[in-house]
Amino acid sequence: MFPDKFKLSRGYTLLFSILIMIFIFSVTVSFFSITRKESSLSSAVHESLYALYAADTGMECAQYYDPAPSLTTPLSLLCGDSVVVETPWTTPNAGEFVSTFVIFFTEENQSCARVTLKKRYDINGNLKSSIESRGYNLGESPECPINHPAVVERALRLTY
Numbered sequence: 001m002f003p004d005k006f007k008l009s010r011g012y013t014l015l016f017s018i019l020i021m022i023f024i025f026s027v028t029v030s031f032f033s034i035t036r037k038e039s040s041l042s043s044a045v046h047e048s049l050y051a052l053y054a055a056d057t058g059m060e061c062a063q064y065y066d067p068a069p070s071l072t073t074p075l076s077l078l079c080g081d082s083v084v085v086e087t088p089w090t091t092p093n094a095g096e097f098v099s100t101f102v103i104f105f106t107e108e109n110q111s112c113a114r115v116t117l118k119k120r121y122d123i124n125g126n127l128k129s130s131i132e133s134r135g136y137n138l139g140e141s142p143e144c145p146i147n148h149p150a151v152v153e154r155a156l157r158l159t160y
Helices: 004-008 012-064
Strands: 075-077 085-087 096-105 111-121 127-136 153-159
Touching: 012 075, 012 096, 012 111, 012 127, 012 153, 085 096
Parallel strands: none
Antiparallel strands: 075 085, 096 111, 111 127, 127 153
């Protein structure tokens, strides 16, 4: 009924369709793999920004409330969602004054910042200040940061 030419070419259509299906499947798997990686990267950047904004806000707050040379009274400030914080000055080294405080931000996330304000007199008698603010994407009272594998830390330092 069919010529011999058609008998030899039987099965190629099935083989060709299987190859096309394998190609489409591999492209689909690659697409979903890339999408999953991009989604996790986007989430990491999002959490990193919370930590960076917390560190920046902590630094701005410490800079705003930076006291004059009166280093005998405790530093008193109001930042973010935190209530007034009274942090005493400590003197770990001669001529150096250090105050450390924690700020919590709870509007949309549980971020926090741990801020260290250092003051010291240089050899000319001028008062120099240094602020180190470490922001975290997760923080719950009284811990900043909480002990969690998803905690991201970003730090900023300002010396003036």
